Amino acid sequence: MDNVFIERLWRSLKHEAAHLHDLADGLDVHRVIGAWLAFHNDCRPHSALCERTPRMAYEGLPMPLAKAA
Numbered sequence: 001m002d003n004v005f006i007e008r009l010w011r012s013l014k015h016e017a018a019h020l021h022d023l024a025d026g027l028d029v030h031r032v033i034g035a036w037l038a039f040h041n042d043c044r045p046h047s048a049l050c051e052r053t054p055r056m057a058y059e060g061l062p063m064p065l066a067k068a069a
Contacts, residue, residue, distance in 0.1 A: 012040070 017036035023029050045051040050063045 009040075013037075 013033065013036060017032050018029075021028065021032050023032060041054045043053065045053055045064075046057075049057040052061065052063050056063075
């Protein structure tokens with residue numbers, strides 16, 4: 001079951017970042033993947049996490065006030 005979650009993460013990474021950029025070398029890959037992971041973990045709310053970001057869920061923070069009502 002654990003593999004399902006990482007496979008979904010890799011799929012999202014490929015479709016939302018890697019396939020949208022012309023990655024010429026390792027530095028481009030590192031930059032694009034790093035930016036996408038930061039966005040995914042810190043900025044993008046997930047419906048499966050009650051509209052929290054993965055970092056908020058990991059740190060045990062409550063859902064945003066706008067969604068709590």
